[in-house]
Amino acid sequence: MGVNNIGVGSVGGARRVSPGLQCLVCGDTSSGKHYGILACNGCSGFFKRSVRRKLIYRCQAGTGACVVDKAHRNQCQACRLKKCIQMGMNKDGRSMTSLPFIYNDENLMPLAFI
Amino acid sequence: MGVNNIGVGSVGGARRVSPGLQCLVCGDTSSGKHYGILACNGCSGFFKRSVRRKLIYRCQAGTGACVVDKAHRNQCQACRLKKCIQMGMNKDGRSMTSLPFIYNDENLMPLAFI
DNA sequence: TCCGGTCAAGGTTATT
DNA sequence: AATAACCTTGACCGGA
Ligand SMILES: [Zn+2]
Ligand SMILES: [Zn+2]
Ligand SMILES: [Zn+2]
Ligand SMILES: [Zn+2]
Numbered sequence: 001m002g003v004n005n006i007g008v009g010s011v012g013g014a015r016r017v018s019p020g021l022q023c024l025v026c027g028d029t030s031s032g033k034h035y036g037i038l039a040c041n042g043c044s045g046f047f048k049r050s051v052r053r054k055l056i057y058r059c060q061a062g063t064g065a066c067v068v069d070k071a072h073r074n075q076c077q078a079c080r081l082k083k084c085i086q087m088g089m090n091k092d093g094r095s096m097t098s099l100p101f102i103y104n105d106e107n108l109m110p111l112a113f114i
Numbered sequence: 115m116g117v118n119n120i121g122v123g124s125v126g127g128a129r130r131v132s133p134g135l136q137c138l139v140c141g142d143t144s145s146g147k148h149y150g151i152l153a154c155n156g157c158s159g160f161f162k163r164s165v166r167r168k169l170i171y172r173c174q175a176g177t178g179a180c181v182v183d184k185a186h187r188n189q190c191q192a193c194r195l196k197k198c199i200q201m202g203m204n205k206d207g208r209s210m211t212s213l214p215f216i217y218n219d220e221n222l223m224p225l226a227f228i
Numbered sequence: 229t230c231c232g233g234t235c236a237a238g239g240t241t242a243t244t
Numbered sequence: 245a246a247t248a249a250c251c252t253t254g255a256c257c258g259g260a
Contacts, residue, residue: 032235230259
């Protein structure tokens with residue numbers, strides 16, 4: 001482990017969380033990079049499931065502006081995935097932040113996901 | 115690069131795989147010798163981890179005859195490691211093919227691994 | 229050339 | 245069913 005990898009430790013291949021890093025999506029403790037950005041296990045898994053199953057979420061509030069933090073990240077899947085993408089999460093090393101979003105009160109997913 | 119090294123190319127020091135060489139364990143493309151035999155990155159890493167951590171695997175099928183190819187190599191660790199050793203993989207330049215195996219439906223690992 | 233180390237991706241498991 | 249912690253894999257890199 002290099003000295004530059006402060007905050008990221010590994011034992012036997014296991015990835016451990018560390019107080020030094022935090023998730024760009026929800027602020028929870030991060031174990032390192034996931035899909036291009038510093039993210040926690042929760043947001044990493046959520047993004048993985050959403051992309052793999054091509055899930056389409058709808059913001060129940062209709063605003064697309066729900067708070068996404070450790071305490072509320074499971075309250076609105078649409079806003080959580082939106083923030084994942086806005087913070088730079090991507091599947092193939094290609095950013096999705098410039099993709100058009102659907103805000104027509106149907107869902108908040110980028111067109112490329114459908 | 116010598117003319118004898120057909121199939122193995124390198125650019126800028128990076129090791130590249132080539133269709134000309136294939137892993138003796140699973141048939142995947144190989145980048146050259148690993149632990150004594152032509153092997154792919156996957157089987158090389160698998161053997162490395164197994165030996166280092168002295169892992170003991172069990173064949174769930176109980177036959178010790180699972181297919182080990184690129185598509186199925188992760189289906190049975192016991193049969194993968196068995197084939198690694200049978201094809202001549204070794205840790206210190208000393209062949210393990212003559213080591214006794216345990217076939218008493220407990221596991222398939224060589225005694226020396228335990 | 230090859231070996232050891234790295235670490236993100238994907239799979240698995242426990243929990244709810 | 246979804247979530248998140250844990251685990252295994254393998255492509256890549258630097259060093260010998
Ligand atoms: Zn998070
Ligand atoms: Zn919302
Ligand atoms: Zn192989
Ligand atoms: Zn088997």
